[in-house]
Amino acid sequence: MPQYHATSATKGILLKRLFREPLFHFLALALVILAVYGILGPTGAGKPDAIVVTASKIEQFAAVFAKTWQRPPSPQELKGLIDDYVKEEIFVREALALGLDKDDTVIRRRLRLKMEFMNDVGADALAPTDADLEAYLTAHPDKFAVDPMTAFQQIFLNPERHGDKIAQDVAAILHVLRANPATDPTTLGDASLLPSELPLTGTTSIGEIFGPEFADAIGKAEPGMWTGPIMSSFGPHVVYVSEHKAGRVPALGEVRDAVTREWGNDKRKKLDDARLNALLKRYQVTIEGVPGAGADP
Amino acid sequence: MLSKLFGRTVDLVCTALLTCALAAGFSTTTRAADPTLEGSDVGTLDKAKVEKVFSTKPAYSPYVGRNFPTRPLFGDTHLHTAASFDAGAFGARLGPRDALRFARGDEVTASSGQPAKLSRPLDFLVVADHSDNMGFFPDLLAGKPELLADPTGKKWYDMIKSGQGAAAAIDIITSFSHGTFPKDLVYVPGTRAYKSAWQDNIAAAEEFNDPGRFTAFIGYEWTSNTDGNNLHRNVIFRDNGDKASQVEPFVTMKPFGSDNPRDLWKWMTAYEQKTGGSVLAIAHNGNLSNGRMFPIIESFTGKAVDKEYVEQRAKWERLVEATQTKGDGETHPALSPNDEFANFERWDFGNLDGSVAKTPDMLEFEYARSALKNGLKLENQLGANPYKFGMVGSSDAHTGLSALEEDNFFGKTTPQEPSPDRISATFIGNPETGIKVMDWQVSSSGYAAVWANENTRASIWDAMQRKETYATTGPRMAVRFFGGWDFEQADAQTRSPAMAGYAKGVPMGGDLSHAPDGKVPSFLVAALRDPIGANLDRIQIVKGWLDAEGDAHEQVYDVVWGGDRKPGADGKLPPVGNTVDVANAIWTNTIGAPELIAVWKDPQFDASQRAFYYARVIEIPTPRWTAYDAKRFGVKPLSGTEMIVTERAYTSPIWYTP
Numbered sequence: 001m002p003q004y005h006a007t008s009a010t011k012g013i014l015l016k017r018l019f020r021e022p023l024f025h026f027l028a029l030a031l032v033i034l035a036v037y038g039i040l041g042p043t044g045a046g047k048p049d050a051i052v053v054t055a056s057k058i059e060q061f062a063a064v065f066a067k068t069w070q071r072p073p074s075p076q077e078l079k080g081l082i083d084d085y086v087k088e089e090i091f092v093r094e095a096l097a098l099g100l101d102k103d104d105t106v107i108r109r110r111l112r113l114k115m116e117f118m119n120d121v122g123a124d125a126l127a128p129t130d131a132d133l134e135a136y137l138t139a140h141p142d143k144f145a146v147d148p149m150t151a152f153q154q155i156f157l158n159p160e161r162h163g164d165k166i167a168q169d170v171a172a173i174l175h176v177l178r179a180n181p182a183t184d185p186t187t188l189g190d191a192s193l194l195p196s197e198l199p200l201t202g203t204t205s206i207g208e209i210f211g212p213e214f215a216d217a218i219g220k221a222e223p224g225m226w227t228g229p230i231m232s233s234f235g236p237h238v239v240y241v242s243e244h245k246a247g248r249v250p251a252l253g254e255v256r257d258a259v260t261r262e263w264g265n266d267k268r269k270k271l272d273d274a275r276l277n278a279l280l281k282r283y284q285v286t287i288e289g290v291p292g293a294g295a296d297p
Numbered sequence: 298m299l300s301k302l303f304g305r306t307v308d309l310v311c312t313a314l315l316t317c318a319l320a321a322g323f324s325t326t327t328r329a330a331d332p333t334l335e336g337s338d339v340g341t342l343d344k345a346k347v348e349k350v351f352s353t354k355p356a357y358s359p360y361v362g363r364n365f366p367t368r369p370l371f372g373d374t375h376l377h378t379a380a381s382f383d384a385g386a387f388g389a390r391l392g393p394r395d396a397l398r399f400a401r402g403d404e405v406t407a408s409s410g411q412p413a414k415l416s417r418p419l420d421f422l423v424v425a426d427h428s429d430n431m432g433f434f435p436d437l438l439a440g441k442p443e444l445l446a447d448p449t450g451k452k453w454y455d456m457i458k459s460g461q462g463a464a465a466a467i468d469i470i471t472s473f474s475h476g477t478f479p480k481d482l483v484y485v486p487g488t489r490a491y492k493s494a495w496q497d498n499i500a501a502a503e504e505f506n507d508p509g510r511f512t513a514f515i516g517y518e519w520t521s522n523t524d525g526n527n528l529h530r531n532v533i534f535r536d537n538g539d540k541a542s543q544v545e546p547f548v549t550m551k552p553f554g555s556d557n558p559r560d561l562w563k564w565m566t567a568y569e570q571k572t573g574g575s576v577l578a579i580a581h582n583g584n585l586s587n588g589r590m591f592p593i594i595e596s597f598t599g600k601a602v603d604k605e606y607v608e609q610r611a612k613w614e615r616l617v618e619a620t621q622t623k624g625d626g627e628t629h630p631a632l633s634p635n636d637e638f639a640n641f642e643r644w645d646f647g648n649l650d651g652s653v654a655k656t657p658d659m660l661e662f663e664y665a666r667s668a669l670k671n672g673l674k675l676e677n678q679l680g681a682n683p684y685k686f687g688m689v690g691s692s693d694a695h696t697g698l699s700a701l702e703e704d705n706f707f708g709k710t711t712p713q714e715p716s717p718d719r720i721s722a723t724f725i726g727n728p729e730t731g732i733k734v735m736d737w738q739v740s741s742s743g744y745a746a747v748w749a750n751e752n753t754r755a756s757i758w759d760a761m762q763r764k765e766t767y768a769t770t771g772p773r774m775a776v777r778f779f780g781g782w783d784f785e786q787a788d789a790q791t792r793s794p795a796m797a798g799y800a801k802g803v804p805m806g807g808d809l810s811h812a813p814d815g816k817v818p819s820f821l822v823a824a825l826r827d828p829i830g831a832n833l834d835r836i837q838i839v840k841g842w843l844d845a846e847g848d849a850h851e852q853v854y855d856v857v858w859g860g861d862r863k864p865g866a867d868g869k870l871p872p873v874g875n876t877v878d879v880a881n882a883i884w885t886n887t888i889g890a891p892e893l894i895a896v897w898k899d900p901q902f903d904a905s906q907r908a909f910y911y912a913r914v915i916e917i918p919t920p921r922w923t924a925y926d927a928k929r930f931g932v933k934p935l936s937g938t939e940m941i942v943t944e945r946a947y948t949s950p951i952w953y954t955p
Contacts, residue, residue, distance in 0.1 A: 063547055067544055068544070068554070070568065081550075084552045186792045193795070193894075208368075209828065210828060230827065233891070234892065
């Protein structure tokens, strides 16, 4: 730039103005970039790849943002979303050009998941008829069976507190209750978090509180009298069963949602298998044996 | 324009540089394992209320009109399925429906191909997949014009419109199978692809939610993990799909999301305001946050937490997941040197990906007990306690299988499902820091226990909100904890301790205040072992308090124990003993007690000092999952492998505020 100083002052002012001109900055920088790109960039790079951010894409950014934040994005935020998208798009294209998507476990599994997800039929798309559901219920009664239920009171004897006398103490409590049915049972036995009374409750639920052995035994206890001891994993219980209700297979109307869900699940599995088999037909699979390796499934 | 051009050049150069960085960092990406508080008066019962509930002239059955929960509900608030990006990458194949089916007690086939079933059904489950990268098809709104432009698409679209959805679906599947599916049409309405994975998660929860029997919550994990520092939160909806589907889950990636929990709270606020719904958040794995989970100085600004932080956190983060597969978070031996049970399933090597090693100064801001103590300090200074949280345990399993019993442990990730290899395999290995975590260190823990009146979304969520919850490391023990001013020994001898508990005090998660003259806080505490599990060693009460100088202290009291033991001269109760036969992976219930009940009064109460109290229930030693593996697979563990575990439960605290 020293040579300009030798010329007239007016020329200097014009140049200064030019140097301040944004367009000049733009062109100068563009030249530098093009020169650098020309040296470093791929040979034969023609027109740059187009990245078009469509109006519907922008609409989508705004929609997802609004759904996240419960308000539309500000212009600043929307610009951020668009810039980020452009950046991502560039990286993705460059990565694909370099083949970075190949032989990548994460990407392969993601693609497989996407296929499975896409092929999976939504339960809503599978509309079973009543006949389908009736048939399913008849074929799988165990899946929908209503547990046998029992209503009872129980008096717990803590083995720690009774020691060797526990059998005697059980007998004594039974004797009191049978001799005087008006006895308040809650005055007998030991303190416990175990409920002393349960309304009609399914065997499974009883088992979750008292353990499965107790649930089994109480289901067989004679109703209408104090009896026992029935053992749980905690110790002996004196029990009074007020009611048993047998287990049963419900009518479709009672369990329609559950049957629909299970029917759909089965259907989905069958369709998945069918789809895989269909795809498999398009491939010839060769498995080369590895010498010395066992065929351990 | 200019800056854009320039920016593009920068990006081009970066692309080349990043290629190497990506290639180098990849193993970390694939390996990366992944991913509350303020006094509400919900838990406070006054005399008048009690008398209304328990009428003075009782019916013959003392249970008539009873409206408190009689049995704890057990569940998992933190389970990942194949819809979680990293779980899928690890090879998980089970989706939300499989996960829910398994939790309900059905047998399913695990991703590793082996059958899996729980010993007993769970009562509830939150499928909490990572919000980041959850959507398979985020472009869901963009495809419509293309769809209609394609003749096949037009045909399907018309079929669906005219009510032939099922026929269209079959047609679509067939065309997939035959490779004739038009590329542009993945968005056709009626195919699963049209829905995002989030909508699918919601649909699965709606399908399996069975009020009264099994609750399937809608939820997700917000996985803030910048630089490998774990600030993860699980977000749980009280609501049904109609509300939850109005919103997109909050992500951590900019520009849609943020890694700062303050922004998550804003998202939660916006959701509630817009939909009228309710959400809460559960923080987890402070132990992998490298000093950032329960801050006094915020890591994002380097400034002390302010009034807004403490109030917002107290409002939204009601619970902490105090135990899970990636280690226990109650306390650490360095923080609680006098607590002989503090060294439990310890993961203190560094942050989540092992990129930065742990330093001792970080611990205070990572563990639940020290956070509860710092919470008292912050409440003193700022008027709200950000760390007034309740406790739950959960799995964080990435297998779709909430299987956390020692003898039925299906691992944290799919490669950790039962196999002869898992006992000696490496879980996290960072060659730069030398940090290595073995699969055997993964903890078979835990579950969330909730005292809810009903097994419904609303009832369980409300119990979580009022913190009437406790954490277990796997066993389903029933634990009661009540605080009040008038509990007497006789209350521990009644046939129904819970009735006395609710009538005379507040349950776990509640508040005590205004100490009556001359009274000290008294606690009714009871635990019943898992009906198919091991006996109990003892119940302890952990007290934390703030002295007149503003310093925090802690003390662990042995309150009631099994067997004939007397505390020694040092005040410590002798160990319960050990019946574990490691080689055969068995134990006997010949020590400890099946049930423990006691009333305890604080011997060192000062009515002018803030305090919290929580109960810790300790089981007798039992075989750890590694012992079952060694026995069943006939494999040798690596030296140093823990083979025995002391399972436990932590209740939510009860706070005393002067």
